[in-house]
Amino acid sequence: METNKKKLTTASGKPYVENENSMTAGPRGPILLQDFILHEKMAHFNRERIPERVVHAKGSGAYGTFTVTHDISKYTRAKIFNTIGKQTKLFLRFSTVGGEKGSADTERDPRGFAIKFYTEDGNWDLVGNNTPVFFIKDPKKFGDFIHTQKRDPYTNCKSATMVWDFWSLNPESLHQVTILMSDRGTPYGYRHMDGFGSHTFSFINAGNERFWVKFHFKTQQGIKNFTDAEAGEMRGKNPDFAQHDLLTAIDNGDFPKWTLKIQVMPEADAKTYHINPFDLTKVWPHADYPLIDVGVLELNENPDNYFAHVEQAAFAPAHVIDGVGYSPDKMLQGRILSYPDAHRYRLGGNYEQIPVNKCPYLVSNYQRDGQMTVNGNGGSSPNYFPNSFDDIEVDQSYKEPAWDFGSPVGDWYDRNAEGENDHYTQPGDLYRLMDAQQKKDLIANIVNSMSGIDGPKKDMIVNRQLCHWFRADINLGMAVAKGLELDLAETMKQMPQTV
Structure with a gap:
């Protein structure tokens, strides 16, 4: 009697029966090399993981x-x-x-x-x-x-x-x-x-x-x-x-x-x-x-x-x-x-x-070949441009205006040069916008994280980061220093004079 159930098949479409027991030389003998289904399952399993993203992996x-x-x-x-x-x-x-x-x-x-x-x-x-x-x-x-x-x-x-x-x-x-x-x-x-x-x-x-x-x-x-x-x-x-x-x-x-x-x-x-x-x-x-x-x-x-x-x-x-x-x-x-x-x-x-x-709309270009090409690979159409055979045209209406920045091209500019080096106003403004509980949480989280700094450079790293907190907002800097149980008098000697 015919049913609508799907048949168990290999990736190439061949129906098969034994999906749980390997073919062996007798009930307790070694596995035979010809058990293709065993090899298929294990080989694919070994390749199920692709490289995870370097960032944004989860x-x-x-x-x-x-x-x-x-x-x-x-x-x-x-x-x-x-x-x-x-x-x-x-x-x-x-x-x-x-x-x-x-x-x-x-x-x-x-x-x-x-x-x-x-x-x-x-x-x-x-x-x-x-x-x-x-x-x-x-x-x-x-x-x-x-x-x-x-x-x-x-x-x-x-x-x-x-x-x-x-x-x-x-x-x-x-x-x-x-x-x-x-x-x-x-x-x-x-x-x-x-x-x-x-x-x-x-x-x-x-x-x-x-x-x-x-x-x-x-x-x-x-x-x-x-x-x-x-x-x-x-x-x-x-x-x-x-x-x-x-x-x-x-x-x-x-x-x-x-x-x-x-x-x-x-x-x-x-x-x-x-x-x-x-x-x-x-x-x-x-x-x-x-x-x-x-x-x-x-x-x-x-x-x-x-x-x-x-x-x-x-x-x-x-x-x-x-x-x-x-x-x-x-x-x-x-x-x-x-x-x-x-x-x-x-x-x-x-x-x-x-x-x-995949773009769900028409895609037309001359990109061909490579691993896992599954879109027909352009069929018999030319793989070069320009050519005399296809009807792909460049639509000039999509052209964008050029940029004009009025400066020479091809130099290395200090990302923190004068005029680009105010790193403190916006974080300080953000802190001052917070309510009392948000400030309390921020300080506690900073202290908790910075408390994990260790090693021979600990004091140097802590004080260097404290300078940034003080420059952003002196009250924020003082609260972090206090949370880290630092000597405030000694800490202030190392702080920038402008705060």
């Missing part, structure tokens, strides 16, 4: 939609924004930054907030964090920074000494460190935090005018954070708390939402604005560039297979669309190169053919 993701609610056509010609009410499918991956794939997702760490919009002009990857700034502003320092967040090459343990040594030697990190050491460093899952494009990007409108832009995703669930103690407790109780929280909410129909808002700066303002608008360690004050409503992002579909969708998702700031472009933000420029390179290493040269990364 993550969660879901599909959803972006719906336009406000007209911003005067700033950008991007088709994703061209009609109020228009919906665009997307995939969003949240992550921790420094931990391995098996680490707890409630660690004190920034959170990745990476979105892939599937637009008719190609996939747009907006790859940011839950913070508007970052620890460094030059990509040459990125590998060094991440090494300090990973494991000590001698002990193979996390090291507060490495972390604070680097931060104390790089005062531009202070703004992000202040955020990280607040309760914003331990968000209550992924649904209750904001997201940011972080970098400065550009908009280009139908008149070929350029604007500088920053992206803000404001959670509609309300901000909610763990205290340091609560986060520590959750790491032991459920290291996958954020993953479970997101998955369960969507399964239950409680779809999380974020409101997309933007800050827009006219191109000419960048030349005279008192803050370098392309410095990733700085924010644009909202009083100067207010938030403008754009639309709503909703997550409403859990992937049916974690590996296929979340683990193989590949986001790159290089992937922009017409009407959205880059800026001279040095960190953004570095990520334009490094992210696609990381994906080619981890997933292969054809990673954009994987379904979660």
